[in-house]
Amino acid sequence: MFSIVLNIVGPLLHLYVAARLYSLDAVRTRVPRRAWWIGAVLVWLLYLAGVHIGDAALDWRWWPGQFALTWLGITFVMSLCLLATDIVGGFGYLARAHTQKLRALGAGAGLLLAAVALFQGMRAPVVTDREVVMQGLPRALDGTVIVAISDIHLGAQRRSAWLAARIEQINALQPAAVLLLGDLVEDDPVGRPLPGEPQLAPTLRGLRAPLGVWAVTGNHEFYGDAETTVAQFREGGVRWLRDQQVELAPGLVLAGIEDVGRRMRKERDYLGGLARTIPAAADSATILMSHIPAPRIIEAASARGVDLMLSGHTHGGQIWPFSYAVQQRFARFAGAYDVDGMLLYVTRGAGSWGPRMRLWQAGEIIRLTLRAPPAALAHADREPAQS
Incomplete structure (x- = not known):
């Protein structure tokens, strides 16, 4: 079951977050489309490498393995927030005048919650x-x-x-x-x-x-x-x-x-x-x-x-x-x-x-x-x- 999450759900979350972030005017006007998607593909390949190398190794393989798991968590939390704003805005069709603000709000909330989750996960119990x-x-x-x-x-x-x-x-x-x-x-x-x-x-x-x-x-x-x-x-x-x-x-x-x-x-x-x-x-x-x-x-x-x-x-x-x-x-x-x-x-x-x-x-x-x-x-x- 977790293999399905890592190999199928994880890449879909990555794609969804990358697409929603690039739909923001603040990103699209500053980053060329080709550069953005080349970067997104490189991150996706690094993620897949980490998934298949595994996170149990205690040598250099530890880094891509840990990146994959962390990225999965971050994209999950961000997807929750972005999806909530998509639903509120009718996926850009019902509230077009507010789509940019809603997606920016979702992205900001996702980053904030991911930071909170990382802090809570890494702090001392x-x-x-x-x-x-x-x-x-x-x-x-x-x-x-x-x-x-x-x-x-x-x-x-x-x-x-x-x-x-x-x-x-x-x-x-x-x-x-x-x-x-x-x-x-x-x-x-x-x-x-x-x-x-x-x-x-x-x-x-x-x-x-x-x-x-x-x-x-x-x-x-x-x-x-x-x-x-x-x-x-x-x-x-x-x-x-x-x-x-x-x-x-x-x-x-x-x-x-x-x-x-x-x-x-x-x-x-x-x-x-x-x-x-x-x-x-x-x-x-x-x-x-x-x-x-x-x-x-x-x-x-x-x-x-x-x-x-x-x-x-x-x-x-x-x-x-x-x-x-x-x-x-x-x-x-x-x-x-x-x-x-x-x-x-x-x-x-x-x-x-x-x-x-x-x-x-x-x-x-x-x-x-x-x-x-x-x-x-x-x-x-x-x-x-x-x-």
């Missing part, structure tokens, strides 16, 4: 704070800080140096545990960095979390060699939960399930991992990590007494108006949701996929402060001191 009341959480763990991050997509766009900056952000939050919610790589394992860039494992070992750094797989891990990626992160001190659960601290359980994307695509039952991981209703405060916020996983987790479920995958739609399409697939696609007493948080993710752009919101890192229920705190306060 913001920190989202949330307090979570967990039934059964011991009083001793009240105030425990958990930091979660998803969809970092290490690869051509983001490398170990970018990850090192995110680790500084995370460490500043003083987490007891760090949770990595999948899609940690773009597709292939990160491999050897470019000259002058830090190695992955020493970078990961910079994370400071007394209760550990834990991860689950996402769909992108399986687009490449998932086992190599798992080994690379394990070398950096990351512990994986692949249909497993552990006791983070007395009275607090952390569970993680293997990515269910492949089973969902084949319309097969994908609850087996959750059933193996949490076979019965949880009697301890429980956190579940599941990369994809699949509806059946959400409902089953809530029925099993999970207190907090953390997911990513959706990117919050990443570039508006794709958020509406994502919401058709995942009704709970970004932010916090109460599901029969279970808190589900679907993060927008810290990175991006495809164009390094976000419209409207930047990526995020989640800081969760765990709270014992008020009744438990009150009961503990009433307990007599032991001599």
Whole structure:
């Protein structure tokens, strides 16, 4: 599907934007027609070269690959704005006296929104704070800080140096545990960095979390060699939960399930991992990590007494108006949701996929402060001191 977007939709967007921009008097009177269209063809050829070279390469091929993805995002945003003004003006037939002004407005709005999207996509992710009341959480763990991050997509766009900056952000939050919610790589394992860039494992070992750094797989891990990626992160001190659960601290359980994307695509039952991981209703405060916020996983987790479920995958739609399409697939696609007493948080993710752009919101890192229920705190306060 994405191949169709790159090879067919992308060139059509490019052609549409080029034609509309050249219809503006301010452009047409200053740039000869032949020069404009020769330039447009050269940009189109560079775009196609980038598409077929690919954006995963970490050598000179990175530049045309990244240009192609960025240009696709820019022309998409500009096409939205230009199409809106075309519709208002009847494509130049209904409001001919205002066609130039409308198209100039559309072009200006498109450039502005593309700049905003690039800024939001390239800036550091913001920190989202949330307090979570967990039934059964011991009083001793009240105030425990958990930091979660998803969809970092290490690869051509983001490398170990970018990850090192995110680790500084995370460490500043003083987490007891760090949770990595999948899609940690773009597709292939990160491999050897470019000259002058830090190695992955020493970078990961910079994370400071007394209760550990834990991860689950996402769909992108399986687009490449998932086992190599798992080994690379394990070398950096990351512990994986692949249909497993552990006791983070007395009275607090952390569970993680293997990515269910492949089973969902084949319309097969994908609850087996959750059933193996949490076979019965949880009697301890429980956190579940599941990369994809699949509806059946959400409902089953809530029925099993999970207190907090953390997911990513959706990117919050990443570039508006794709958020509406994502919401058709995942009704709970970004932010916090109460599901029969279970808190589900679907993060927008810290990175991006495809164009390094976000419209409207930047990526995020989640800081969760765990709270014992008020009744438990009150009961503990009433307990007599032991001599």
